[in-house]
Amino acid sequence: MTVTLEVADGVGTLRLDRPPMNALDVATQDRIKELAEEAAHRTDVRAVVVYGGEKVFAAGADIKEMRAMDHTAMILRARALQDSFTAVARIPKPVVAAVTGYALGGGCELALCADFRVAGDNAKLGQPEILLGLIPGAGGTQRLARLIGPSRAKDLIFTGRQVGADEALALGLVDRVVPAAEVYEQARAWAAALARGPALALRAAKESVDTGLETDLDTGLAVERNWFAGLFATEDRERGMRSFVEEGPGRAKFL
Numbered sequence: 001m002t003v004t005l006e007v008a009d010g011v012g013t014l015r016l017d018r019p020p021m022n023a024l025d026v027a028t029q030d031r032i033k034e035l036a037e038e039a040a041h042r043t044d045v046r047a048v049v050v051y052g053g054e055k056v057f058a059a060g061a062d063i064k065e066m067r068a069m070d071h072t073a074m075i076l077r078a079r080a081l082q083d084s085f086t087a088v089a090r091i092p093k094p095v096v097a098a099v100t101g102y103a104l105g106g107g108c109e110l111a112l113c114a115d116f117r118v119a120g121d122n123a124k125l126g127q128p129e130i131l132l133g134l135i136p137g138a139g140g141t142q143r144l145a146r147l148i149g150p151s152r153a154k155d156l157i158f159t160g161r162q163v164g165a166d167e168a169l170a171l172g173l174v175d176r177v178v179p180a181a182e183v184y185e186q187a188r189a190w191a192a193a194l195a196r197g198p199a200l201a202l203r204a205a206k207e208s209v210d211t212g213l214e215t216d217l218d219t220g221l222a223v224e225r226n227w228f229a230g231l232f233a234t235e236d237r238e239r240g241m242r243s244f245v246e247e248g249p250g251r252a253k254f255l
């Protein structure tokens, strides 16, 4: 199976394994959607790591498969492709991408669906679709511009150039750069720390920030205030405020 979901200690690892470069064919894209939806609903999954293995995250869509496609086939396929990646972005739990080696095209677009990206010091990211006469087709034009700004996103999309880990960190495309051998370990540790947090408050925070990026300010503020008020009904809120009052500041933190 090219994609699996392994769950341990509250962390679900969405693992791509389609040698040699984790090229994303249709079957893999569909499987990513299925497992993202499973991770979203499983109560034993409180945070997620997306991982392609020690050597490569994903080199993008399977060009050999795409080459056989005609315009009609892609018209029929394009929405399902975006939906498979949006399923990852919509997981209502913290998601950390563990980026080893190449994350190109659809691979970079998959990493953009995570909340955070930990990159190995040898990682190379980019959207090289322009070199194929295409543009990113799995959300990259939207998510990259929202993450690093429109002009930086246009630079990467117009040129198709790859950026190394240090430049990706400077751009804000990745959040942490670690030795290549430690990528999964560090990404999982981050996810595990978040998995210890108040699940509903984390869901509220993610949905409020993400919805705000997709709508007008008034709607975003409405989402925030509804969640803020709603969280007053939770046990986590009771416990958090009780521990502050009875045990002092700092007791409530979980990270």
Ligand SMILES: CCCCCCCCCCCCC[C@H](O)CC(=O)SCCNC(=O)CCNC(=O)[C@H](O)C(C)(C)COP(=O)(O)OP(=O)(O)OC[C@H]1O[C@@H](n2cnc3c(N)ncnc32)[C@H](O)[C@@H]1OP(=O)(O)O
Pocket: 020, 021, 023, 024, 025, 026, 059, 060, 061, 062, 063, 064, 065, 066, 069, 073, 077, 081, 102, 104, 105, 106, 107, 109, 128, 129, 132, 135, 136, 137, 138, 140
């Ligand atoms: C109804 C039917 C539908 C069917 C169609 C399905 C539609 C799917 C649509 C998905 C669209 C996603 C949207 C996305 O925006 C579009 C893309 O992602 S386009 C692809 C973008 N990626 C790239 O352009 C990267 C291409 N690869 C490279 O540049 C290089 O391989 C590399 C990653 C820089 C690594 O270089 P090297 O280290 O030199 O290694 P090789 O080049 O020799 O590669 C090793 C081996 O892997 C194969 N390979 C690498 N990348 C891909 C790929 N993207 N697709 C397929 N195969 C790939 C390469 O051919 C070699 O294979 P080998 O020769 O060993 O057999």
